[in-house]
Amino acid sequence: MSAPQGNAPARAGWAEEAVATHAGAEHLRTEEQVLERVERARRRRPRVREERITLAHGAGGKATRTLVEAVFVDAFRNPVLEQLEDGAAVSVGGARLAFTTDSFVVSPLFFPGGDIGDLAVNGTVNDLAMCGARPLHLSVGVILEEGFPVADLQRIAASMARAAAAAGVEIVTGDTKVVRRGQADGCFLTTAGIGVRERDVTLGAATVRPGDAVLVSGPIGDHGVTVMLARGELDIEADVVSDTAPMHGLAAALLDAAGDGARVLRDATRGGVATILNEIAGAAGVGVVVDEAAVPVREEVLGASELLGIDPLYVACEGRLVAVVDAARAAAALAALRAHPLGAGAALIGHVADDPPGLVLLRTAFGGTRIVDLLVGDPLPRIC
Amino acid sequence: MRFVDEFRDADTARALATRIAALCEPGRRYAFMEVCGGHTHTIYKHGLEDHLPESIRLVHGPGCPVCVLPMGRVDDAVAIAEQPDVIMTAFGDMMRVPGGRGSFFDAKAAGADIRMVYSPLDALKIARNTPDKHVVFMAIGFETTAPSTAMTVLRAAREGIENFSVFCNHVTIIPAIKAILDSPDLRLDGFLGPGHVSTVIGCRPYEFIARRHGQPLVVAGFEPLDILQAVHQLMRQRREGRCEVENQYSRVVPWQGNRRALEVIGEVMELRPWFEWRGLGFISQSAMQVRDAYAAFDAERRFAVPGVRVADPKACQCGEVLKGVLEPWECKVFGTACTPETPIGTCMVSSEGACAAYYNFGRFSRSRVRAGSAGPTPLADPVVLR
Numbered sequence: 001m002s003a004p005q006g007n008a009p010a011r012a013g014w015a016e017e018a019v020a021t022h023a024g025a026e027h028l029r030t031e032e033q034v035l036e037r038v039e040r041a042r043r044r045r046p047r048v049r050e051e052r053i054t055l056a057h058g059a060g061g062k063a064t065r066t067l068v069e070a071v072f073v074d075a076f077r078n079p080v081l082e083q084l085e086d087g088a089a090v091s092v093g094g095a096r097l098a099f100t101t102d103s104f105v106v107s108p109l110f111f112p113g114g115d116i117g118d119l120a121v122n123g124t125v126n127d128l129a130m131c132g133a134r135p136l137h138l139s140v141g142v143i144l145e146e147g148f149p150v151a152d153l154q155r156i157a158a159s160m161a162r163a164a165a166a167a168g169v170e171i172v173t174g175d176t177k178v179v180r181r182g183q184a185d186g187c188f189l190t191t192a193g194i195g196v197r198e199r200d201v202t203l204g205a206a207t208v209r210p211g212d213a214v215l216v217s218g219p220i221g222d223h224g225v226t227v228m229l230a231r232g233e234l235d236i237e238a239d240v241v242s243d244t245a246p247m248h249g250l251a252a253a254l255l256d257a258a259g260d261g262a263r264v265l266r267d268a269t270r271g272g273v274a275t276i277l278n279e280i281a282g283a284a285g286v287g288v289v290v291d292e293a294a295v296p297v298r299e300e301v302l303g304a305s306e307l308l309g310i311d312p313l314y315v316a317c318e319g320r321l322v323a324v325v326d327a328a329r330a331a332a333a334l335a336a337l338r339a340h341p342l343g344a345g346a347a348l349i350g351h352v353a354d355d356p357p358g359l360v361l362l363r364t365a366f367g368g369t370r371i372v373d374l375l376v377g378d379p380l381p382r383i384c
Numbered sequence: 385m386r387f388v389d390e391f392r393d394a395d396t397a398r399a400l401a402t403r404i405a406a407l408c409e410p411g412r413r414y415a416f417m418e419v420c421g422g423h424t425h426t427i428y429k430h431g432l433e434d435h436l437p438e439s440i441r442l443v444h445g446p447g448c449p450v451c452v453l454p455m456g457r458v459d460d461a462v463a464i465a466e467q468p469d470v471i472m473t474a475f476g477d478m479m480r481v482p483g484g485r486g487s488f489f490d491a492k493a494a495g496a497d498i499r500m501v502y503s504p505l506d507a508l509k510i511a512r513n514t515p516d517k518h519v520v521f522m523a524i525g526f527e528t529t530a531p532s533t534a535m536t537v538l539r540a541a542r543e544g545i546e547n548f549s550v551f552c553n554h555v556t557i558i559p560a561i562k563a564i565l566d567s568p569d570l571r572l573d574g575f576l577g578p579g580h581v582s583t584v585i586g587c588r589p590y591e592f593i594a595r596r597h598g599q600p601l602v603v604a605g606f607e608p609l610d611i612l613q614a615v616h617q618l619m620r621q622r623r624e625g626r627c628e629v630e631n632q633y634s635r636v637v638p639w640q641g642n643r644r645a646l647e648v649i650g651e652v653m654e655l656r657p658w659f660e661w662r663g664l665g666f667i668s669q670s671a672m673q674v675r676d677a678y679a680a681f682d683a684e685r686r687f688a689v690p691g692v693r694v695a696d697p698k699a700c701q702c703g704e705v706l707k708g709v710l711e712p713w714e715c716k717v718f719g720t721a722c723t724p725e726t727p728i729g730t731c732m733v734s735s736e737g738a739c740a741a742y743y744n745f746g747r748f749s750r751s752r753v754r755a756g757s758a759g760p761t762p763l764a765d766p767v768v769l770r
């Protein structure tokens with residue numbers, strides 16, 4: 001079929017460049033050779049191709065990981081940072097500490113079940129808890145947009161105070177900046193925290209081994225779906241509230257039950273359970289096999305996700321942990337989670353396998369298997 | 385989700401799979417094309433291919449509306465979005481589609497006001513609320529989404545909203561199927577017909593496929609059991625030597641289609657003489673444009689749209705992959721110049737495109753899953769909370 005108009009088509013510069021760059025690559029004849037080349041390319045050091053930051057860089061998926069590794073890990077390189085755990089495990093004069101920081105830019109600031117204030121306190125408390133630490137002291141940095149209502153700020157501060165009291169931590173230092181209208185979206189918070197690691201247990205994705213069990217502490221996706229619905233862009237209403245909660249007690253109960261069988265704890269925030277499991281599979285060089293029917297999801301969240309065209313596995317939680325434990329301790333760990341008020345809906349969702357390394361497999365309720373990959377950016381709703 | 389679960393039952397699937405396997409003639413291989421991106425999504429999401437015998441292959445067709453959009457149209461849309469006081473609105477899956485000068489996400493990062501919406505009515509709402517800006521809706525999709533675009537234009541006209549227009553990229557499915565059927569090296573045994581499109585156009589328009597091209601077509605729904613059922617119907621037709629159009633999705637799709645929806649489309653839009661498809665080239669009468677009567681709501685007329693044409697790089701072999709002639713790995717640029725991070729061709733754009741799926745998951749072959757090397761999930765505790 002011939003083209004209708006006369007004017008010669010332009011060439012996409014980047015695409016032609018890419019083709020030219022690889023022009024020398026020989027054309028491989030067999031499937032195995034091609035797959036091997038793809039494997040080699042994947043192992044190469046990540047490089048940020050974009051000239052500017054896009055929203056995908058903040059979504060917690062592949063783009064975020066590439067940015068963090070190519071810019072920050074590369075610049076700051078040290079053994080503690082390179083673990084890329086939820087917080088840093090450091091030692092000071094014999095004291096085993098955990099240290100972490102997190103920024104909060106949620107919109108809307110107030111949503112069913114919480115607000116940016118308790119989210120910021122719980123988020124940092126949870127990062128410390130995931131290091132196996134008892135959270136002690138927090139700092140908070142506040143960035144306010146000119147014109148922001150003082151009453152709202154008071155409401156946020158009150159909610160932070162409540163959350164800190166509930167978590168048994170004190171907010172001991174802070175900082176406030178105001179930027180011109182339009183330079184921020186109301187209120188941004190950054191919290192940092194330190195805690196003490198009193199248990200003699202080494203947690204980390206690298207300790208995970210085949211045969212281990214994978215647990216999740218309750219129904220997933222509540223927070224993300226709540227916030228998406230609270231934005232009011234959709235005319236959907238669902239009876240779901242954010243799961244934001246401090247999990248240090250829950251984590252302690254789990255660690256008591258699992259003892260030295262505990263391998264790694266992660267807070268399933270941005271990117272959801274799917275992203276956490278991919279990070280673990282990648283760091284430990286193992287496969288993670290998840291049973292779809294065993295993953296707890298509330299009907300409301302499932303329904304809203306179907307309508308939104310997104311997968312709950314990628315939706316953020318703010319009060320759910322993913323734990324990998326020695327299979328021999330799985331039953332005890334699960335019982336301990338379920339005995340805690342925050343873990344009543346806990347479930348064993350899968351296990352660790354030696355094959356395929358670095359991948360997360362989902363056995364679907366339909367009886368099939370699929371790979372659960374990291375997303376590039378935010379889960380984008382599908383239309384077709 | 386009772387309604388949904390009944391279409392996702394694993395035992396029913398296994399029973400159906402046994403019946404499908406029984407229909408396979410020994411030594412023969414079958415390839416069926418699912419025309420619709422929604423089907424590809426279902427197949428992938430539920431791991432449906434695990435239920436099919438090795439001898440049946442599903443070929444992912446051209447039915448993903450964002451994937452078939454040529455780069456030039458993306459560039460045109462970005463050019464509109466970059467004009468002062470314009471808010472561009474688009475469906476979420478449009479945001480990452482690369483044009484010759486980058487995607488909507490890139491344009492947004494460079495300062496253009498581009499917002500994600502869930503329906504054209506959301507875009508109209510933005511227009512109503514921001515009268516000092518002009519809101520453009522990036523209209524994409526097959527006959528499935530065209531009625532809602534048309535309805536929105538009618539509504540804007542009725543309400544006298546002047547700061548709203550659509551950049552119309554609606555395409556029609558039949559000419560695309562024709563283009564595939566006309567390809568000399570086509571090797572297919574039948575089609576899974578698109579469910580949503582058919583709710584609008586009905587089943588009649590597919591009859592030429594059976595009659596003139598000797599290919600069976602079964603219109604299928606979007607639940608995994610719908611698709612298995614449709615594959616079963618295709619296999620039965622093949623076994624019995626029939627070539628017919630059948631409707632597996634009759635609970636939703638009327639044979640005659642939806643007259644009202646077709647009328648609304650016809651009121652607002654007309655066929656373009658030509659439209660370019662990524663990977664398939666120019667196809668005559670394969671897309672729609674806004675009629676003269678609604679010119680005020682046509683972004684192409686309100687703005688100086690550059691009318692960019694960006695050629696697919698010569699090395700790109702998407703056409704062959706779309707038609708099922710080449711396997712993704714056989715393309716000359718697969719895995720080198722063309723990767724999911726820098727997709728050159730349409731099949732690499734969405735994660736469900738044939739090439740992207742293969743790039744990400746090809747190294748983990750289905751046979752390994754089947755052999756069970758990943759082992760069953762040992763559920764220490766069978767209590768499942770749902």
Ligand code: SF4
Nearest residue numbers: 702715722729732739
């Ligand atoms: S590798 Fe890229 S260019 Fe080649 S067929 Fe696939 S998508 Fe098209």
